[in-house]
Amino acid sequence: MVVNISDLKFSYRSGTESLEVLRIPEWELQDGGRVAISGPSGSGKTTLLNIVAGLLVPGEGRVEVCGERLDKMGEASRDRFRANHLGYIFQNFNLLQGFTALENVLLAETFSGKKAAGSALAKELLDRVGLSARMHHYPSQMSIGEQQRVAVARALANKPDLVLADEPTGSLDPKNSREVVKLLKETAAERGVGLMVVTHEREIAEAFEQQVLFLDVNKAFADAGGAP
Ligand code: ADP
């Protein structure tokens, strides 16, 4: 199991107020499993990804990711865990602007505790996402779709067990959206990497083998099955 969550409750606190945003009795993702997460804005999708990434720790519950109990780990251990085991892709602001495509991918490899393979893996990944001719270009010289393909390569550069993507197609037109999600799914499958993708787009969500739906903002969470 790459993700195994039980009895989770998560609340944001501000002053004396406490706002419960997530309640998940039991949820898991098999090793190499691919899941789409959808639901209305404000329903806790980003919060869930951040809990799985060890960026947020729930007040209650058990969060096991890649065999490690994140709810029992300190912040420094969670930072190291993330660099070693996870890839993260955001809607925007994915890339470091002052660095080329190749440098952006290499940095993710360097930050992982794993022995760097030189630039061979970074180049292979950029080639895989169709950007072998763009390795030395800066983000500002690339389209948003190309930048997201660099982000896909970068998310794989530390040889993660799990890639988290938070609305990775939110800034893309339909054609680029389909292309980026297809790349994510294919590259994750080729490498046996688990994948959690938050998406608003029904067509994208429905093409995943497993789907999770946040039914409304009031903590309803449903494992919605998925494509056969
Ligand atoms: P989604 O990604 O599904 O749009 P989020 O996980 O970002 O939803 O947010 C879930 C709820 O938690 C929303 O009501 C949001 O306003 C609230 N929230 C998010 N981040 C914070 C925070 N840092 N402090 C307080 N409330 C927050």
Ligand code: MG
């Ligand atoms: Mg969000």
